[in-house]
Amino acid sequence: MVEETPWQQALRYANRANPYPFYAELRKTPVARQPDGTYVVSTYREIVALLHDPRVSSDIRKIRQATTTDAEQEAGASEDVISLEPNIITSDPPEHDHDRRLMTRHFYGPQDAPHQISDLEPEIGRVVAGLLDAMRDQTRIDVVDEFAYPLPVTLISKILGVPLKDEPRFHAWIETALNALDFGPEAISEELQSQLEGGRQGVRELKRFIAELLDTYAKQPGPGMLSAMVHDDGREGHMSEGVLLSNALLLLFAGHETTVNLIAHSVLTLLRHPDALQKLRRRPELIVPGVEELLRYESSVQFWHTRSAVEDIEIAGTLIPQGSPIFLVYGSGNRDPERFANPDELDLERPDNQHLGFSQGIHFCFGAPLARLEVQAAVGEFVRRVENPRLVVDPPPYRHNQIFRGPRHVLVDIDGIRD
């Protein structure tokens, strides 16, 4: 058997709770070619350089796998994306810029909706308070199911105008789709293979659900961003139906999945670092830099997989040939000792913390302003109100997905919930 590369080992499910030793190994070769022709970039400096390099495409259709023929490539690609148009994460300028401008207008656009997100602060506070109140009489809580998940899903549904009553359905579709996605050596396992069709079915169902919702809003305008985008009559017009559908899917999915992981990981990390937890209790204002550090420490998006080199790119002594897939490993760049002093230590007051948790460049996280508010409120109130929280299982069980890495459950024993 051929020995696995550090990257392949990092992707194994058994290492999901702690991929960091493998990342450290990986960083010895900042740009590491994998057996399948993918170039994995693990050091901060190189990741940032490629995030700003206009010879890198984010459009998955531009990847040419060295190991597959064109025909296989086309068949694979169309099957994988289930004939969806590119969304803003998987497109390049000028289309990307155009589409993102149209979305920004209805989210936090400086000219059109500057207060849209900050005005949600009271509502976020109410949801957080309600979730904590509901756990008052419990001695054991699951931070994921009872706290980290409900907050973002409630907010994103409201912002988009997706009925919250449909949450059990779209939650299940997203889960099955996520579980079927694997970039590591276990992708060829029987277990994963048996989930592939289910995953595709999940995406199809989600797509149909959103398409119907957009149709409904086309006939009858309603609350939220999706309806507003359907009826956008601004200077740049509105998105084509297919592009709007792709981006609506992206917003619903990314709009809560990543935030769930950040809240769950933040609580987990603080419970593992009692000094930091104490400090945050004493100085609640540290929640603002604290959330940045928590996101650096456990990134909600560990890497991204749709980029490729449009031209030959020479970087860190390696030539990435044109067409090669490029994986930028944010989770590793955030622990790069060349950039962050003592990167494996949690420092809520870390100076110059320009982490990669939201990426950088033109694909900088669209929802970052919302995520920051949600996580600051959730983690800040958890720390303030939950009495004597203790981890029950450490490490907790993780979800299968490698990109959107996060615990499936975080069980915590508590002595009560303060007012």
Added chain:
Amino acid sequence: MTLSATLAELVRDFKANGRIVIVGASLAGLRAAEALRGEGFAGSLTIIGDEPYEPYDRPPLSKQVLKGWVQADHTQLPRFQELDADWRLGLAAVGLDRATRQVRLANGEQVPYDRLLIATGTRARQWPNPAEAALEGVYSIRSRDDAERLQQALMAGPSRVLVIGAGFIGSEVASVCRDLDIPVTVTERGPAPLIGALGGVIGEIAAEMQRDHGVDLRCRVGVSSLEGDAGGHVRRARLSDGTTIEADVVLASLGSVRNVEWLEGSGLAAGFWGVGCDAGGRAFDINGVTTDTVYVAGDVARAPHVLYEYQFLAMEHWDNAVFGAEVAAHNMVNLEPGYRPHLLLPGFWSGQFGVNIKSVGVPPFGDEIVFTQGSIKERRFAAAYGRRGRIVAAVTFDHGKWLQYYAELIERSAPFPPPPPGWDRPDVMKPIPAEFPEPGVPTAIPDVVLTGHDPNERRAEFRPRDRPS
């Protein structure tokens, strides 16, 4: 005691008991003071400023403040550090005696120092004819008070605003006027707006942008005189092409003048382009010898830059004030080899006519330009400047997120033209002359200027024109 132990003791003693005076209470002065405290300096700290206000932020003055979004007195800079400083506001420094290490204030008081930071910045160049400049309705803009007065004049609904000089300030004010639906004429003696900072190719795009937004832009035209009515209010301007413009508000945006007059007789390398210093902020004396006690930061500083053939750069940029101040502060309370250099890649931004303009590097150092990304027609693009086959600067219109890529190319002295992008290529990607004006052609002075190799270039003879009385 060993020598190094003695030196360490010296530094410790200075940090505990030294006296530092900062002249200039704006961005550079404030950030330097904070950095000094951050470095552990616990001695006495005096901050002298000729304006009566605590440090405030200037970029909004020609934008959000004029537009009425932000009040002029809501621009105070945030404080990052407890200062425990002696603030001497509303009092100008009028003299420096390096022999006795004292700064003389306008009220005759002498302030002693062990280390001095010069951060006196620049002021707006006034309309040259004093009688015309005194007419009511004639403005310049540099300070909070200037912005407040001009804002009130704009709110009063003038029939037409005349902007003299289409540099960044003039163009931004013209943009605000159009946003407020006020008729505006802009005159520029050069062939296009922004030409000193960005060259004629970009200037032509800026000109189209102005005209598309309804600005009456007149290039290659100067203002010969301003005329007032019987009440002493400005009414019209006579232009060098023989025409007249009726306007009741006139903004003279003629670039800036460095505040160095108070240094006359100090023996420092102070002159038209500012105070010469090394890359660590240590001032040069008039012979080009570094001083040990006097430091310079912000708009008034000019220092050699490794990326630009060690030419002295003077940068009127926000981040130059911040980072230059931090470096100077560090070096004021440390010794070799603990000195830090201020090797900032110049950069600036502007907002006008709905477009965000950003630049890195020194565009006027280049003689060619190539469009590298985006669309000129839609005014969303990136362009690079080159000189002798290497990239020296870049400019973006609504493409600021790509600037870091170009900054890195400039820092590496990468080949020009840079490699083409993988997508969103401009129609034409051929380098063309960047069309900077020849030195000496009258136009707005650009924000970054190359001021030669000599730290006291011809300045041994320097005599300031306007002496503070």
